[in-house]
Amino acid sequence: MSYFSDIYSGIKTLLTGMRVTGGHFVRIRSENITQLYPDNRDTLQMFERFRGEVVMPHDENNEHRCTGCQSCEIACPNGSIEIIWDRQVDPATGKKKKMIDKHIYHLSMCTMCGLCINACPTDAIVWAQNFENAVYDRSALTKVLNQPGSKLKAGIEE
Amino acid sequence: MEQLTNNKIKTEEYFINMGPQHPAAHGVLRLLLTIDGEIIKNVDPDLGYIHRSIEKMCERDSYQQIVHLTDRMDYLSSHINNGAVCLAVEKALELEVTDRVKVIRTIFDELTRLASHLLWWGVMGMDLGALTTYFYAFRDREMINDIFEETCGARLTMNYYVPGGLMFDLHPNFVNRVKKFLVDIKEHLPEYDRLLTGNVIFQKRTKGIGLLSKEDAISYGVTGPVARGSGVHCDVRKTHPYHAYDRVDFEEALFTEGDTFARYKVRIKEMWESISIVEQLIDNIPEGDIKVPTKAVIKLPKGEFYQRVETARGELGVYINSTGTKNPYRLKFRSPGFSNLSVLNHISKGGKIADLVAIMASFDFVIPDIDR
Structure with missing residues (x-):
């Protein structure tokens, strides 16, 4: 009997289980869950706080906000950021001032912890929202964040 | 040939490797099985395939930097791991965080627990041959990931808590998003019961399998849902409340059967409890600062500090031995997965290989948490 x-x-x-899946099969047109990712690239909008990679924004005069204080370099847990700096004469004041030569960022080592951006006193570096970081050569992941010929925006102090 | 005709088949024990790359092992865990036919005689876990010496790296890092390493231990409960280190540092500094921080941390911890249990539910079904559960669980987990991504910017390795508070404030959409999620998940959880819990095949493969008695659970140092499935009262949120757990009303999920199905029921019940905790807190997040100012270089006073929290897998302990410098002299994590793994041999002896898969699924191992 048993x-x-x-x-x-x-x-x-x-049948109880199949009724659940069957119900979703019928309703699938109205409640779409997945995205067709590579096809929707143009309309795909990431969240504004998404941690894609660290970038240094420049304004229209090719000026950035980095004073070279090295707070980000100290805050970084694994040495993803290296700053090469020098003391140069500031044309506005005529005094010697710390200037960055290169702000080097190793994306291949970055853990996206966000401590550098938290530590930056002048908001010189921010998160970018791009996430397609695959390259053929690893050396392409070592980036110089300040653009060639750029200089410090006037009026920004440590 | 003679043996076969006499109906006396000679069997002998032999070894097989389960892992380090095995679809049912959820990571690089290598189990050396001694088996006789299909009966398991001995299970010998071999660790070290994903050892990254996180504890040693912590000795090099400052206290703010340690937090991000804990994301990479038990990656499914990264918020809770972050909280453990932050609480230990705050305890050492005798720093009292604001109510707002406490409540937000509690909400995030519970959402993390929910996300972790959802993934476990999907994977448990998949291990036992029900692939459908995986997609349903990930549908709901995706909503939690979106909540995290909008506020923290990350989906897995969050690093949102800092010693003294939070990295940044909640996103304006946070409350609405969580409320919408709570409505959805309360519709979907009964669906899970219809799909898997009531299924006869699932019940036959889990009921009475991998029996763990209360005494053994205590003597092996098992914690978390595994111990609560054997009736051990061990929820750190109840026994030693941290964050804002002392002001919310929730029930500790306790079952006494001690088998795989009991552990399953514990986690399902914990999901409901997590929903209820989030519901109690989401409407009254107090105003206030999100960070108590700390020095840029945190130096802990000389001494030893210990803090324990309840992750999705059990009790996580953080032991800091400080000599008064900016780095810890020694930092030790008591991870739940390691202690839970120690009981695996004891309870899977005498069972079949298929039972071992069910037992491992119910233990919900995260291998980087075991190895560190």
């Missing part, structure tokens, strides 16, 4: 009741309960639970 043989037949086993078959009955087996089929019953099977």
Whole structure:
């Protein structure tokens, strides 16, 4: 007798489960869950806080906000950021001032912890939202964040 | 030939490797199985395939930098791991964070627990041959990931808590998004019961399998949902409340059967409890600062500090031995997965290989948490 009741309960639970999946099969057009990712690249909008990679924004005069204080370099847990700096004469004041030569960022080592951006006193570096970082050569992931010929925006102090 | 005709088949024990690359092992865990036919005689876990010496790296890092390494231990409960280190540092500094921070941390911890249990539910079904569960669980987990991504910017390795508070404030959409999620998940959880819990095949493969008695659970140092499935009262949120757990009303999920199905029921019940905790807190997040100012270089006073929290897998302990410098002299994580793994041999002896898969699924191992 338990043989037949086993078959009955087996089929019953099977149908209960299939009713759930069947219900979704019918409703799938109205509630779409997945995205067609490479096709929707143009319309895909990431969240504004998404941690894609560290970038240094420049304004229209090719000026950035980095004073070369090295707070980000100290805050970074694994040495993803290296700053090469020098003391140069500031043309506005005529005094010697710390200037960055290169702000080097190793994306290949970055853990996206966000401590550098938290540590930056002048908001010189921010998160970018791009996430397609695959390259053929690893050296392409070592980036210089300040653009060639750029200089510090006037009026920004440490 | 003679043996076969006499109906006396000579069997002998032999070894097989389960892992380090095995679809049912959820990571690089190598199990050396001694088996006789299909009966398991001995299970010998071999660790070290994903050892990254996180504890040693912590000795090099400052206290703010340690937090991001804990994301990479138990990656499914990264917020809770971050909280453990932050709480230990705050305890050492005798720093009292604001109410707002406490409540936000509690909400994030519970959402993390929910996300972790959702993934476990999907994977448990998949291990036992029900692929459908995986897609349903990931549908719901995706909503939590979106909540995290909008506020923290990350989906897995969050690094949102800092010693003294939070990295940045909640996103304006946060409350609405969580409320919408709560409505959805409360519709979807009963669906899970219909799909898997009531299924006869699932019940036959889990009921009475991998029995763990209460005494053994205590003596092996098992914590978390595994111990609570054997009736051990061990929820750190209840026994030693941290964050804002002392002001919310929730029930500790306890079942006494001690088998795989009991552990399954514990986690399903914990999901409901997590939903109820988030519901209690989401409407009254107090105003206030999100960070108590700390020095740029945190130096802990000389001494030893210990803080424990309840992750999705059990009790995580953080032990800091400080000599008064900006780095810890020694930092030790007592991870839940390592202690839970120690009981695996004891409870899977005498069972079949397929039972071992069910037991491992119910233990919900995260291998980087075991190895560190």
